[in-house]
Amino acid sequence: MNGPLYYIRQYSDEVYEHGGVGYTDIEKILETHGYKMISLPDRGSVRAFTFFSRVRSLAGYILSLEAGSTVVFIHPVFARMYRLMIGLLAIKRIRIICILADIDGVKDGDDNLLRKELRFLKRCDAFVVHNSMMRKWLLERFPGARVSALGLFDFLVKPIGEDRIKTSTLVFAGNLAKSGFLVHLHAAGLEHLQFNLYGPGPAAGIAALVNVSYKGSFAPAALPMLLEGSFGLVWDGDSIAAPAGSLGHYMSLISQHKLSLYIVAGLPVIIHSSAACAGFIVDAGIGFAVDDLRSIPGKIKALPEESYRLMQYNMKPFAEKISHGANLLQALAELAG
Structure with a gap:
């Protein structure tokens, strides 16, 4: 991709005991392959101070990222400040790539949530989805969107080479x-x-x-x-x-x-x-x-x-x-x- 590459860091500090590890591995892969981290200060105990610190950091990114840059993020985005950042970067003609890791409105059977998610996703320039079925689903909602598919989620562990035997x-x-x-x-x-x-x-x-x-x-x-x-x-x-x-x-x-x-x-x-x-x-x-x-x-x-x-x-x-x-x-x- 042309221009500087960035990713929004959301999940790397989370501790998982099940599938969410895929999110942290995505961020590790981006970090080790030339994508620079965008990260707002963590929420602290002094809420007012933390809020202004996050706003200042947000403004710094918006002003410093030049047109032609690419920013990658994982959806869902739970922090309102990151959602605001993505919207402002889109206005500035920064290329936004969404890794569509979950669609909570579909997963939870919540049509109102799904409508909100789709409104948010409209600002993205391209998408990485799970597979061809999700690509078809997305293109039905955003005809003409640029979409690629993972096929399988990456999992940064050493494969187990031991043979198993067939049992029940x-x-x-x-x-x-x-x-x-x-x-x-x-x-x-x-x-x-x-x-x-x-x-x-x-x-x-x-x-x-x-x-x-x-x-x-x-x-x-x-x-x-x-x-x-x-x-x-x-x-x-x-x-x-x-x-x-x-x-x-x-x-x-x-x-x-x-x-x-x-x-x-x-x-x-x-x-x-x-x-x-x-x-x-x-x-x-x-x-x-x-x-x-x-x-x-x-x-x-x-x-x-x-x-x-x-x-x-x-x-x-x-x-x-x-x-x-x-x-x-x-x-x-x-x-x-």
């Missing part, structure tokens, strides 16, 4: 509190599967289910080597029959952070057939898709050992790209010029 043990990692289907893992048709759960917020009683083991919550960088099982499950919503509710619908648009986790951990992936990433997983030969969780036991039984080993082998080049930040860098390169 599944891993599910993430924010367990929002995964309502977990309370139904004891249902008929799933009793021959074992589920190992990782992450914060398991609902009361889940760990007591005979085929469920809660393994705990861990720092993201340590998690790939701790995952015990043969497959990584990508699912959301409240039902085992199909991803349901707004979170289930959201699966049809996004590339899940846990998908990248499973790939670097060498876990072949099981995903619902309507998910945005289902076609990629099947075509790349790194897992399989199902319409109902109760279809999984039969699919595992019918999967030859050789095919399971091939899935692990097929994951290796994707794991290398993910672990080096190559997906984000490629997506940004497509928007150059």
Whole structure:
């Protein structure tokens, strides 16, 4: 890209135990590849002093960034001062690239919030989205926008090279509190599967289910080597029959952070057939898709050992790209010029 490159630093100081680590890794990749940091002073204990300090810093950036610069930011933007900054930079003809990491209005099923998000996003010149399905969704709302896709979120950890063996043990990692289907893992048709759960917020009683083991919550960088099982499950919503509710619908648009986790951990992936990433997983030969969780036991039984080993082998080049930040860098390169 021509001109100076900047990024707005929002997430690097946050501590995550689940998917949000993707946000911090995005900022790390930008920092190490020539993007200069834009950061307002943290909110302090003296609110009035901090407010004026942030306003002064904001004004300094607006005045100093020259036309022709590029500023990259991650959406959502929660701080009002950063939202104001992005609007002012757009007026100044600074090129604004949005990494559309989440669309909360869709995720939460909140149409009013979605309208507010779309009004805010109108000021952007280009977008990096998750995948081709999200690109289609965005272009329906902003025809003619410049859009590139990550495909997979980067995860800056060393891939796990150990081979796994095929069993009926599944891993599910993430924010367990929002995964309502977990309370139904004891249902008929799933009793021959074992589920190992990782992450914060398991609902009361889940760990007591005979085929469920809660393994705990861990720092993201340590998690790939701790995952015990043969497959990584990508699912959301409240039902085992199909991803349901707004979170289930959201699966049809996004590339899940846990998908990248499973790939670097060498876990072949099981995903619902309507998910945005289902076609990629099947075509790349790194897992399989199902319409109902109760279809999984039969699919595992019918999967030859050789095919399971091939899935692990097929994951290796994707794991290398993910672990080096190559997906984000490629997506940004497509928007150059």
